[in-house]
Amino acid sequence: MSISGLLNIARDAMASNQIAMDITSANIANVNTPGYTRQRANFTASGNVDVSWGQADSGVRVDSIERLYNRYLEGQIVDQAPKTGFDAARQEILGRVEAVFNESGSGGLTDSLSRFWNSWEALSANPTNQAARYSVVSAASNLASLFRETGNVLSGVRQDIQNSMVSTVNDINTLTSEIAGLNAQILASGSEDGSANNLLDSRMELLKSLADKINISYYENTDGTISVTLSGGKLLVGGNISEQLSVTNGIIVMNNNPSEVINDLITGGRLGAMIEMRETTVKGYLDSLDQLADGIVAAVNVQHQAGSDAYGAPGAVFFEPPTGAENMWVNAAILADPQKVAASSVTGNDGENARLIGALKDDLAMAGGVSTFNGFYASLVGRVGADVNAASGSVDRNTAVFNQLMAQREKASGVSMDEEMIKLMKYQFGYSAAGRLLKVASDMLDVLMELVK
Amino acid sequence: MITRISDNARYNTIAGNISNLQGSTQGVLDQLSTQKKINQPSDDPEGTTMVLNLHAAGAAIDQYKENIISGETWIKTTEINLNGINDLVTLAQGVAQNAEGGSAADRVAAADSIQTISDQILSFANAELDGRYMFSGAKTDTKPFAMNNTPPPACIYSGDSQSLNINIGQNSSIGYNLTGDAVFPASAGGGVALFETLDALKAALQANDSPAIATALADLKTGGMVVQDNIAKTSAMLSNLEFADSHLTYLKNTVGSMISNREDADINKLAAEYQMQILALNASYSAAAKMNAQSILDFIR
Numbered sequence: 001m002s003i004s005g006l007l008n009i010a011r012d013a014m015a016s017n018q019i020a021m022d023i024t025s026a027n028i029a030n031v032n033t034p035g036y037t038r039q040r041a042n043f044t045a046s047g048n049v050d051v052s053w054g055q056a057d058s059g060v061r062v063d064s065i066e067r068l069y070n071r072y073l074e075g076q077i078v079d080q081a082p083k084t085g086f087d088a089a090r091q092e093i094l095g096r097v098e099a100v101f102n103e104s105g106s107g108g109l110t111d112s113l114s115r116f117w118n119s120w121e122a123l124s125a126n127p128t129n130q131a132a133r134y135s136v137v138s139a140a141s142n143l144a145s146l147f148r149e150t151g152n153v154l155s156g157v158r159q160d161i162q163n164s165m166v167s168t169v170n171d172i173n174t175l176t177s178e179i180a181g182l183n184a185q186i187l188a189s190g191s192e193d194g195s196a197n198n199l200l201d202s203r204m205e206l207l208k209s210l211a212d213k214i215n216i217s218y219y220e221n222t223d224g225t226i227s228v229t230l231s232g233g234k235l236l237v238g239g240n241i242s243e244q245l246s247v248t249n250g251i252i253v254m255n256n257n258p259s260e261v262i263n264d265l266i267t268g269g270r271l272g273a274m275i276e277m278r279e280t281t282v283k284g285y286l287d288s289l290d291q292l293a294d295g296i297v298a299a300v301n302v303q304h305q306a307g308s309d310a311y312g313a314p315g316a317v318f319f320e321p322p323t324g325a326e327n328m329w330v331n332a333a334i335l336a337d338p339q340k341v342a343a344s345s346v347t348g349n350d351g352e353n354a355r356l357i358g359a360l361k362d363d364l365a366m367a368g369g370v371s372t373f374n375g376f377y378a379s380l381v382g383r384v385g386a387d388v389n390a391a392s393g394s395v396d397r398n399t400a401v402f403n404q405l406m407a408q409r410e411k412a413s414g415v416s417m418d419e420e421m422i423k424l425m426k427y428q429f430g431y432s433a434a435g436r437l438l439k440v441a442s443d444m445l446d447v448l449m450e451l452v453k
Numbered sequence: 454m455i456t457r458i459s460d461n462a463r464y465n466t467i468a469g470n471i472s473n474l475q476g477s478t479q480g481v482l483d484q485l486s487t488q489k490k491i492n493q494p495s496d497d498p499e500g501t502t503m504v505l506n507l508h509a510a511g512a513a514i515d516q517y518k519e520n521i522i523s524g525e526t527w528i529k530t531t532e533i534n535l536n537g538i539n540d541l542v543t544l545a546q547g548v549a550q551n552a553e554g555g556s557a558a559d560r561v562a563a564a565d566s567i568q569t570i571s572d573q574i575l576s577f578a579n580a581e582l583d584g585r586y587m588f589s590g591a592k593t594d595t596k597p598f599a600m601n602n603t604p605p606p607a608c609i610y611s612g613d614s615q616s617l618n619i620n621i622g623q624n625s626s627i628g629y630n631l632t633g634d635a636v637f638p639a640s641a642g643g644g645v646a647l648f649e650t651l652d653a654l655k656a657a658l659q660a661n662d663s664p665a666i667a668t669a670l671a672d673l674k675t676g677g678m679v680v681q682d683n684i685a686k687t688s689a690m691l692s693n694l695e696f697a698d699s700h701l702t703y704l705k706n707t708v709g710s711m712i713s714n715r716e717d718a719d720i721n722k723l724a725a726e727y728q729m730q731i732l733a734l735n736a737s738y739s740a741a742a743k744m745n746a747q748s749i750l751d752f753i754r
Contacts, residue, residue: 382502385494414459
């Protein structure tokens with residue numbers, strides 16, 4: 001064994017410890033980088049020398065730079081992300097809807113409905129009273145405008161969801177093309193030696209962002225690239241190719257097959273929640289509100305036409321014919337002249353017709369004959385509340401699961417400052433020792449040089 | 454196996470706990486400020502439905518009570534008019550009885566009084582309230598009684614026998630009027646008996662026909678009794694309404710306390726809860742502030 005061999009060993013040791021310190025410093029620097037996976041320099045003994053009893057290891061080198069991560073855990077996080085994304089979007093949307101149905105103060109639809117029915121009864125007891133006629137007309141137009149307003153807000157929520165779907169689909173397209181781009185870079189750099197570690201981290205982060213927006217599956221290919229599919233096996237990313245989506249009026253298709261609507265395949269992520277809210281939940285609320293408005297309009301109109309107004313003429317339609325909550329209007333002729341309110345059954349002022357209209361509030365006219373108008377609305381509000389409640393519960397559960405997975409991930413892949421500091425000291429000590437070795441070898445060489453002088 | 458605690462994990466735990474505590478503290482504060490347990494439908498969906506239904510029921514009860522007040526006004530006015538008529542019938546009887554024992558001239562003078570009394574009774578019978586004739590049934594804009602002066606003079610009833618109704622409860626209504634044909638029954642000839650009797654009395658007095666005066670007096674007594682029966686009816690109607698009203702008052706109180714039970718927050722409990730939340734929040738803040746107090750960095754020089 002030669003003295004120059006000693007020099008080589010010392011050189012390799014210093015270099016290896018320096019690389020390890022680089023890696024440690026990268027870990028320290030990235031302590032707050034989202035999705036960063038801590039790395040470790042793996043040392044291995046290199047080469048060997050002949051000694052009298054055989055061979056001995058000689059020197060050290062950094063064999064690889066390893067990403068410390070749990071593949072299974074990362075997969076679980078990507079699986080969980082569509083659920084948390086779905087819940088978060090659903091909770092946001094339902095929160096807006098709930099505000100529409102907030103009846104805890106006065107001035108809501110329940111109040112307005114009660115005032116409407118009561119105004120008829122007041123008129124029935126005082127059919128010649130002009131003020132009573134005016135109050136029927138004003139309660140009715142207030143009721144109609146509240147129905148219109150509530151309907152408009154719900155329609156507006158659906159329209160907003162439709163707009164959000166456009167930007168979400170754009171985000172999804174950007175993410176899939178970025179993932180495809182990273183696939184190409186990872187393929188070019190080779191994934192084994194650690195030079196692609198940062199690219200792998202970035203790709204995993206993009207994958208998690210994508211999973212937050214849409215339900216996906218992914219698998220790793222042997223060449224280091226990943227393939228991303230939508231449920232139903234539709235490929236979103238394959239190698240360096242990404243398939244783009246487009247959305248028109250809430251209808252989502254893949255650009256490579258524009259005739260096939262894929263809304264039904266999107267059941268998770270923020271986009272899944274948007275589709276469900278727009279097509280089912282919020283639409284359901286709007287449908288119920290329309291049924292209620294149409295039911296009131298139809299029942300009041302029938303009874304109103306059975307009566308006679310203050311001029312002795314038969315009652316006209318009281319509301320414009322039923323076409324949903326957003327189009328609920330009091331008949332303009334009655335609005336202009338409350339004498340046309342048909343309060344009485346005959347050409348007198350017995351108020352009987354007004355009494356019968358007032359009593360409509362107790363008719364089980366809704367939900368197939370089991371619910372009053374007020375009761376139907378109260379159930380609708382209860383339904384919204386229950387949906388919001390269920391959504392919050394689901395958010396709590398899925399967030400807890402997600403946080404637990406993230407905590408697990410942090411255990412495996414997160415940076416601990418204390419640990420890195422200790423490693424830094426360890427490598428620094430190794431570096432110093434190797435330096436001392438160099439000095440010793442240098443001194444030995446000096447001795448030899450003196451001998452030959 | 455060594456459990457690694459990364460720095461991010463520590464920050465996330467503390468931040469998550471603080472935001473959870475802030476959320477629940479806000480919930481308690483919301484309830485404290487509104488003093489209600491239900492501030493939005495999702496706070497208690499089933500309770501929200503119930504409270505909304507109860508509010509609607511409460512509003513309906515308020516209206517039923519208003520209806521009853523209107524009905525009572527009508528019935529009390531009816532009673533006043535009927536009492537007036539009753540007094541006039543009694544007066545007519547007195548005038549006729551006095552004249553019975555008087556001279557022919559007295560009887561002629563009495564006949565004039567009877568005419569005046571008949572006119573006054575007619576005006577009571579055509580009484581209005583809020584522009585509605587009180588005794589014409591459902592035809593409240595038709596004057597119920599009018600004299601037909603083609604001989605023999607007769608009084609014609611132009612109203613009907615319909616009752617005027619108000620709602621006093623769910624699917625429950627009550628009539629509040631007395632129709633003219635009930636208060637003043639028709640004679641065999643189809644006219645109004647009471648006015649025909651008064652006319653007959655007047656004619657008998659003028660003709661100084663004692664047996665006819667006696668017959669008319671007996672008929673007048675019968676007519677007066679019908680009026681008195683109707684006065685008794687108004688009392689019965691009033692007490693019915695009063696009973697309904699007191700029942701509604703009871704219902705209203707029940708509804709009110711049901712709403713309160715479901716909706717109102719327990720302030721004492723909330724105040725205690727709030728203190729606990731603040732305590733927990735302070736502890737979390739303190740833990741967060743001390744998070745970096747311990748680090749290996751303090752020991753490395």
